[in-house]
Amino acid sequence: MAKELKDLTKRSEDYSKWYNELVVKADLAEQSAVRGCMVIKPYGYAIWEKMQQTLDRMFKETGVQNAYFPLLIPKSYLCREAEHVEGFAKECAVVTHYRLKNDPEGNGVIVDPSARLEEELIVRPTSETIIWGTYKNWIHSYRDLPLLINQWANVMRWEMRTRMFLRTAEFLWQEGHCAHATAEESEKRTEQMLEVYAEFAEKYMAMPVIKGVKTANERFAGAINTYTIEAMMQDGKALQSGTSHNLGQNFAKAFDVTFMNKENKPEYVWANSWGVSTRLMGALIMTHSDDNGLVLPPHLAPIQVVIVPIYKNNEQLAEISKAVEPVVAELKRLGVSVKYDDADNRRPGFKFADYELKGVPVRLAIGARDLENGTVELMRRDTLEKETVPFEGIAGRVADELESIQKNLFDRALKLREEHTYRVDSYDEFKEKIEKGGFFLAHWDGTSETEEKIKEDTKATIRCIPLDGEEEEGVCMVTGKPSKRRVVIARAY
Amino acid sequence: MAKELKDLTKRSEDYSKWYNELVVKADLAEQSAVRGCMVIKPYGYAIWEKMQQTLDRMFKETGVQNAYFPLLIPKSYLCREAEHVEGFAKECAVVTHYRLKNDPEGNGVIVDPSARLEEELIVRPTSETIIWGTYKNWIHSYRDLPLLINQWANVMRWEMRTRMFLRTAEFLWQEGHCAHATAEESEKRTEQMLEVYAEFAEKYMAMPVIKGVKTANERFAGAINTYTIEAMMQDGKALQSGTSHNLGQNFAKAFDVTFMNKENKPEYVWANSWGVSTRLMGALIMTHSDDNGLVLPPHLAPIQVVIVPIYKNNEQLAEISKAVEPVVAELKRLGVSVKYDDADNRRPGFKFADYELKGVPVRLAIGARDLENGTVELMRRDTLEKETVPFEGIAGRVADELESIQKNLFDRALKLREEHTYRVDSYDEFKEKIEKGGFFLAHWDGTSETEEKIKEDTKATIRCIPLDGEEEEGVCMVTGKPSKRRVVIARAY
Numbered sequence: 001m002a003k004e005l006k007d008l009t010k011r012s013e014d015y016s017k018w019y020n021e022l023v024v025k026a027d028l029a030e031q032s033a034v035r036g037c038m039v040i041k042p043y044g045y046a047i048w049e050k051m052q053q054t055l056d057r058m059f060k061e062t063g064v065q066n067a068y069f070p071l072l073i074p075k076s077y078l079c080r081e082a083e084h085v086e087g088f089a090k091e092c093a094v095v096t097h098y099r100l101k102n103d104p105e106g107n108g109v110i111v112d113p114s115a116r117l118e119e120e121l122i123v124r125p126t127s128e129t130i131i132w133g134t135y136k137n138w139i140h141s142y143r144d145l146p147l148l149i150n151q152w153a154n155v156m157r158w159e160m161r162t163r164m165f166l167r168t169a170e171f172l173w174q175e176g177h178c179a180h181a182t183a184e185e186s187e188k189r190t191e192q193m194l195e196v197y198a199e200f201a202e203k204y205m206a207m208p209v210i211k212g213v214k215t216a217n218e219r220f221a222g223a224i225n226t227y228t229i230e231a232m233m234q235d236g237k238a239l240q241s242g243t244s245h246n247l248g249q250n251f252a253k254a255f256d257v258t259f260m261n262k263e264n265k266p267e268y269v270w271a272n273s274w275g276v277s278t279r280l281m282g283a284l285i286m287t288h289s290d291d292n293g294l295v296l297p298p299h300l301a302p303i304q305v306v307i308v309p310i311y312k313n314n315e316q317l318a319e320i321s322k323a324v325e326p327v328v329a330e331l332k333r334l335g336v337s338v339k340y341d342d343a344d345n346r347r348p349g350f351k352f353a354d355y356e357l358k359g360v361p362v363r364l365a366i367g368a369r370d371l372e373n374g375t376v377e378l379m380r381r382d383t384l385e386k387e388t389v390p391f392e393g394i395a396g397r398v399a400d401e402l403e404s405i406q407k408n409l410f411d412r413a414l415k416l417r418e419e420h421t422y423r424v425d426s427y428d429e430f431k432e433k434i435e436k437g438g439f440f441l442a443h444w445d446g447t448s449e450t451e452e453k454i455k456e457d458t459k460a461t462i463r464c465i466p467l468d469g470e471e472e473e474g475v476c477m478v479t480g481k482p483s484k485r486r487v488v489i490a491r492a493y
Numbered sequence: 494m495a496k497e498l499k500d501l502t503k504r505s506e507d508y509s510k511w512y513n514e515l516v517v518k519a520d521l522a523e524q525s526a527v528r529g530c531m532v533i534k535p536y537g538y539a540i541w542e543k544m545q546q547t548l549d550r551m552f553k554e555t556g557v558q559n560a561y562f563p564l565l566i567p568k569s570y571l572c573r574e575a576e577h578v579e580g581f582a583k584e585c586a587v588v589t590h591y592r593l594k595n596d597p598e599g600n601g602v603i604v605d606p607s608a609r610l611e612e613e614l615i616v617r618p619t620s621e622t623i624i625w626g627t628y629k630n631w632i633h634s635y636r637d638l639p640l641l642i643n644q645w646a647n648v649m650r651w652e653m654r655t656r657m658f659l660r661t662a663e664f665l666w667q668e669g670h671c672a673h674a675t676a677e678e679s680e681k682r683t684e685q686m687l688e689v690y691a692e693f694a695e696k697y698m699a700m701p702v703i704k705g706v707k708t709a710n711e712r713f714a715g716a717i718n719t720y721t722i723e724a725m726m727q728d729g730k731a732l733q734s735g736t737s738h739n740l741g742q743n744f745a746k747a748f749d750v751t752f753m754n755k756e757n758k759p760e761y762v763w764a765n766s767w768g769v770s771t772r773l774m775g776a777l778i779m780t781h782s783d784d785n786g787l788v789l790p791p792h793l794a795p796i797q798v799v800i801v802p803i804y805k806n807n808e809q810l811a812e813i814s815k816a817v818e819p820v821v822a823e824l825k826r827l828g829v830s831v832k833y834d835d836a837d838n839r840r841p842g843f844k845f846a847d848y849e850l851k852g853v854p855v856r857l858a859i860g861a862r863d864l865e866n867g868t869v870e871l872m873r874r875d876t877l878e879k880e881t882v883p884f885e886g887i888a889g890r891v892a893d894e895l896e897s898i899q900k901n902l903f904d905r906a907l908k909l910r911e912e913h914t915y916r917v918d919s920y921d922e923f924k925e926k927i928e929k930g931g932f933f934l935a936h937w938d939g940t941s942e943t944e945e946k947i948k949e950d951t952k953a954t955i956r957c958i959p960l961d962g963e964e965e966e967g968v969c970m971v972t973g974k975p976s977k978r979r980v981v982i983a984r985a986y
Contacts, residue, residue, distance in 0.1 A: 032627065033570070034563045034614065039627055042558035042642060049559065065535035066542065070527045071564075071616070071647055071663050072586070075593065077526070079601035089593040089602045093565070095616065096589045096604065098651040100568065100582040108572040109582045111589065111613055120604055121527065123564070123588065123616070134525065134532055143838065149535060154564055154647065158591040170564050345636065 008357075010291045015235040019286060023164045026294045026357055028281065036162040036169030043358065044281065046302035048172070051280060052152065054204050054300075055174065058196050064148045064176060069130050071154075072121035077129040080254040084128065087221025091158040093123040093169075123156040128222065128247070128273055131177045132255040139179060139269055141260045146189070147179040165282035166239075166493050173277035179269045181261065183248070186270035187225075190246040193274040194227040197242035205280065206297035206409035207231050207287045208417055209241060210439075210488055212464025217448055220273075224248040230463045230488065232417040233286040236437020238463045238490040241283050244274035282493070287413050288382075294359030295381055297409050298402040304337045305398050306360045308351050310367035317342060320366055323391070330395035336402065356381065361405050362398055366391075382408050423486070427477045430489070434458050439490045441469075443483035445476035453478060454489065463488045501850075503784045508728040512779060516657045519787045519850055521774065529655040529662030536851065537774065539795035541665070544773060545645065547697050547793075548667065551689050557641045557669060562623050564647075565614035570622040573747040577621065580714020584651040586616040586662075616649040621715065621740070621766055624670045625748040632672055632762055634753045639682070640672040658775035659732075659986050666770035672762045674754065676741070679763035680718075683739040686767040687720040690735035698773065699790035699902035700724050700780045701910055702734060703932075703981055705957025710941055713766075717741040723956045723981065725910040726779040729930020731956045731983040734776050737767035775986070781875075781902050787852030788874055790902050791895040797830045798891050799853045801844050803860035810835060813859055816884070823888035829895065849874065854898050855891055859884075875901050916979070920970045923982070927951050932983050934962075936976035938969035946971060947982065956981045 008025060009018045023029050028044030040048065056066070072095060079085045099115035102108075124130065131149075138144060156170045176193060180186040194211055201209045209229035219226040223245035230238050249268040252258070258266045288295040298304050307328070309320040324340055331338040339360075341351055348365065355363055365377040376394055379386045382405045389397060420438035424430045430440055444450060444462065455461050465487050474483050501518060502510045516522050521537030533541065549559070565588060572578045592608035595601075617623065624642075631637060649663045669686060673679040687704060694702045702722035712719040716738035723731050745751070745761040754760045781788040791797050800821070802813040817833055824831040832853075834844055841858065848856055858870040869887055872879045875898045882890060913931035917923045923933055937943060937955060948954050962978045969976050 030627075030630075032563045033567060033623070034565050037563035037565065039563065040561040042560045045560045046558070065539070067535045067538045068533040068665065070525045070530035070532065071649065072527050072530065074526060076601065078593070085602060089595075092591070092593060093588045093614070094590040094593065094604055095586045097587040098585070100571070100585065100587065100615075102582075109568065109578060111587055121586070122593075130526070134523075137523075156564065172561065 008291065008293065011234060018291075019282075020164070022285060022289060022293060026359065028285070028294075029164050031164070034169075036159060038164050038168050038170075040172075040278070043302065047284070047296070047300055048278060048281060050300045050302065051200075051204070052174075055196075055200055055276065056152075058200060059150050059174075059176065062148070062192060062196065064150045064178075066151060067149050068151055068153070069127050069134065071124055073124050073127070073130045075120045075122055077133055078122055080129060081222045081250055083250075084222035084254075088125045088157075092125050093156050093158060095121040095123065124153070125155055125157045126273075126275075127151065127153070127155075127175055128177065128251050128271075129255075132251040132257055132271070135177075135179055135269070136255050136257045139257055139259050142181045142262055145179055145181045145259060145269070146185065148176075148189075149178070150174055150176040163282075165278055165285070168278075171278045173275050175273060175275045177271070177273050179252075179257070179271055181259065181267075181270070183270050186248075186272050187246055190225070190227060190244045190272040190274070193272070194229065194242070194244040197244070197274070197276060198229050200276075201229055201231065201241055201283075202410065204297065204299045205284050205287070206299070206406055206413065207241070207283060208410065208414040210464065210466050211468070212466040212488065214243075214464055215448075215451055215462050215487075217451055218461070220245040222247060222250050224250065227467075228464050230490075231283055231287060232413075232420065232439060232490075233283070233493065234416065235286075236420050236439075236490070238439065238488075238492040239279075239283045239286065240463070240492065241280060242274070242276040245272060247271035247273060288409050289359065292384065293357035295409070296359035296361060298361045298406045301359065301361050302337065303339045303355075303358075303360050304402055305331065305339075305362040305364065306351075306355050307338065307340045307364045307366065308348055308355075309340075309342055310348050310365055312368070316368045317344075319368070319371060323371055324366065327395055331398060334395060334399050336395070336399055356384075362401050364394070364398070380405055382412075425474070425477055430477060431458055434460050434489075434491065437491065439463070439488050441486040442477045442489055443474035443485075444487045444489075445479050445481035445483055447479075450476060450478050458491075460489050460491045463490050463492060501784065501786065504727060511784075512775075513657070515778060515782060515786060519852065521778070521787075522657045524657070527662075529652060531657050531661050531663075533665075533771070536795065540777070540789070540793055541771060541774060543793045543795065544693075544697070545667075548689075548693055548769065549645075551693060552643050552667075552669065555641070555685060555689065557643045557671075559644060560642050561644055561646070562620050562627065564617055566617050566620070566623045568613045568615055570626055571615055573622060574715045574743055576743075577715035577747075581618045581650075585618050586649050586651060588614040588616065617646070618648055618650045619766075619768075620644065620646070620648075620668055621670065621744050622748075625744040625750055625764070628670075628672055628762070629748050629750045632750055632752050635674045635755055638672055638674045638752060638762070639678065641669075641682075642671070643667055643669040656775075658771055658778070661771075664771045666768050668766060668768045670764070670766050672745075672750070672764055674752065674760075674763070676763050679741075679765050680739055683718070683720060683737045683765040683767070686765070687722065687735070687737040690737070690767070690769060691722050693769075694722055694724065694734055694776075695903065697790065697792045698777050698780070699792070699899055699906065700734070700776060701903060701907040703957065703959050704961070705959040705981060707736075707957055708941075708944055708955050708980075710944055711954070713738040715740060715743050717743065720960075721957050723983075724776055724780060725906075725913065725932060725983075726776070726986070727909065728779075729913050729932075729983070731932065731981075731985040732772075732776045732779065733956070733985065734773060735767070735769040738765060740764040740766060780906050782852065785877070786850030788902070789852035789854060791854045791899045794852065794854050795830065796832045796848075796851075796853050797895055798824065798832075798855040798857060799844075799848050800831065800833045800857045800859065801841055801848075802833075802835055803841050803858055805861070809861045810837075812861070812864060816864055817859065820888055824891060827888060827892050829888070829892055849877075855894050857887070857891070873898055875905075918967070918970055923970060924951055927953050927982075927984065930984065932956070932981050934979040935970045935982055936965075936967035936978075937980045937982075938972050938974035938976055940972075943969060943971050951984075953982050953984045956983050956985060
């Protein structure tokens with residue numbers, strides 16, 4: 001373990017390599033035998049479970065219910081919404097047969113050609129089509145609305161270049177699909193769910209985000225408007241962390257979903273959809289971690305505090321264990337997730353390095369001399385600072401430190417973002433500075449042509465038109481045409 | 494809703510039709526547009542979530558951790574274990590392509606023939622192969638063992654005849670996959686997880702089960718031993734509700750997974766796997782429900798008690814609501830999930846019928862006269878008995894009734910099973926009685942031939958060799974050959 005830690009590439013040397021190594025070394029995930037698909041290991045999955053539980057509770061507090069829709073989607077469904085099929089047909093796994101048979105030549109099994117499906121089925125890349133095909137039978141009257149449904153599911157997009165958590169062929173996510181009687185109500189829900197995502201990112205992930213609207217180019221295929229939260233990673237690149245789409249009546253029209261309104265007239269239903277995925281794991285890692293390994297915000301850490309005994313013999317261990325027992329009980333009572341690691345097959349130094357690599361927020365070390373002195377050594381993972389503190393009242397102290405770490409991580413990430421956010425008015429200045437990363441607040445003339453030119457010239461994209469951006473008269477930094485507000489431009493994951 | 498209830502087929506008329514109708518009418522699930530795949534609706538999913546949460550907690554209490562493995566499995570993996578491929582290759586969804594393209598003739602999209610996979614991928618029917626392919630890299634030494642891992646996932650088996658929850662092409666389940674250093678330890682874990690399933694079935698589902706061993710014919714493909722819990726449905730048929738498989742070293746050998754033992758010698762790892770699925774929803778429905786609809790055990794009911802106000806005008810409603818408010822608060826404090834249904838677009842009679850159909854365990858109805866008298870009407874869903882009880886202390890009374898209902902449902906199901914369990918020694922008697930359903934305790938000579946004859950003659954199968962069966966000298970009811978213990982025979986879902 002100590003060796004593994006020493007081998008971790010430094011962020012300053014190669015940020016991308018550092019990330020890839022850390023995902024594996026911290027036991028979060030690994031590549032599987034299936035191209036582009038990962039295995040999420042128990043430690044990584046435990047973090048994802050905490051994210052899931054928190055988000056699930058937040059969704060339900062807004063009235064959302066969970067349900068489950070089929071994995072496979074008939075090919076014809078995908079074609080119903082014209083823009084949607086363009087966005088998704090290019091990169092999907094296609095089921096064409098439903099049986100294998102023994103190879104008559106004796107080489108294992110082969111696809112049974114007689115078991116060809118009449119219509120091919122697509123492994124869902126997202127579920128708007130199958131869900132709106134279903135809603136047709138659920139919605140008849142305004143009394144059936146709103147319908148506020150979410151599903152936790154796996155989806156598949158046949159990406160060419162994959163990176164663990166950030167872009168994988170299969171990933172885990174939630175997708176909310178709401179149906180409303182009015183455009184206003186649907187728009188309100190679209191914005192409400194973006195707020196939920198932003199709150200989750202900031203309060204639980206300790207990751208500051210910019211809320212904004214995507215440009216037409218970057219919209220979800222089939223949406224009339226896409227909202228996004230964008231976070232800055234430590235290398236100055238943006239990571240789109242959650243999106244909420246106002247789908248207007250596009251899917252209702254494609255699947256002929258109408259309802260009788262209060263005036264007893266048929267009307268198409270208004271839709272929105274919203275999702276976050278295991279990509280958030282990548283965002284979490286890249287926002288906080290350092291050259292020693294993972295740094296986890298306490299609100300999402302599977303183990304919040306680890307206690308390591310330092311002993312020379314079994315007698316000392318027994319004494320330490322006896323002293324620690326009530327502390328463990330008190331921590332649990334305070335709702336703190338604690339591990340007392342008295343395993344005797346690893347030395348304290350190895351344990352320290354391992355828990356640092358795994359990002360455990362607080363480490364307590366206690367030896368025979370500490371017992372005598374009534375002290376304990378406390379280390380914070382965020383600052384790596386050690387302090388000798390009184391043993392008395394240590395549980396309360398740990399709880400306080402956890403809150404302090406949660407806050408510090410957010411503040412630190414916000415400071416980094418602010419230090420790397422630039423207002424630019426000259427395209428030359430932008431092109432020079434973008435090489436070093438960061439978010440750029442610039443005027444843009446609102447055209448796709450200019451957006452594409454920026455992308456071609458610099459590989460940077462318009463991340464969003466920020467919701468809290470002020471109106472400001474200006475001219476597009478590329479074309480000099482008039483602009484009313486600045487947009488956020490950055491290179492992105 | 495009242496109409497829907499009236500339309501529900503009676504169990505005595507057509508048990509199978511009753512089940513199919515109930516699943517739909519109680520808003521649990523419905524057929525999707527994809528052959529054999531269902532949509533699990535919010536109310537059905539809420540019950541499944543309660544099952545999941547309970548099981549997940551029980552697994553974790555035994556040291557199991559969750560992880561996630563890929564949905565798709567390379568075809569060649571399936572062939573590694575000889576029996577396994579025989580069991581699963583016949584009924585799986587095969588992904589052959591990874592892209593669609595626009596039809597040059599303009600008819601939507603077609604499979605892009607240039608995007609054919611080199612090796613076909615199978616939508617997992619179960620994950621032993623991909624998981625043991627992964628474990629090869631995780632297990633090196635006895636110190637890496639045991640590995641106790643579970644995943645919650647969707648799986649797919651291309652069944653020819655499907656029924657909602659009981660047998661669907663896609664279903665949701667959990668699959669545990671443990672790796673051990675010794676045969677004894679693996680056997681112990683196999684049995685331990687069967688105990689967890691039995692405890693869950695009896696304590697939470699209020700469904701008595703018989704624990705037993707499957708005959709060789711009925712074993713999981715690739716197992717050396719399969720344990721099962723078998724429950725009796727109200728029509729006297731058996732439903733296999735959970736299985737735990739001792740896989741010996743079969744998968745370790747197929748995927749070459751060895752470890753260095755304490756003597757520093759390489760050895761194949763010992764394996765077991767165990768699973769329950771959304772099939773449990775079918776078991777739950779068929780064990781307790783009646784001609785009025787669903788009957789849910791309180792421990793798994795999404796709504797445990799509903800309170801319906803009976804009022805003539807808004808003034809009365811306001812008074813009732815004011816009186817009910819502290820009751821709702823007190824119920825929540827007691828951990829009871831409560832709904833106060835003051836919606837004014839449905840009449841009390843409709844609400845009553847709806848909550849009966851949905852199986853809500855306790856219903857309270859309160860009107861203006863009740864308020865005056867300090868009473869409330871309490872109805873139990875299990876007995877349909879109404880009682881006028883004091884309003885004072887109603888929250889505690891409800892909590893008591895919930896426990897009483899939970900117990901009554903179990904007792905009732907156990908009584909039904911006992912009344913329909915028969916010891917038979919004559920094959921003629923068996924053949925006659927099996928027509929009316931039930932469990933039959935009979936001597937069997939232990940051969941596959943006899944087992945298959947029984948199945949051919951009567952459509953009944955040996956459900957299991959019960960673990961708590963006593964040794965008893967006897968002769969096979971079919972062949973007259975000697976037998977040492979009785980087995981459980983029944984027709985099954």
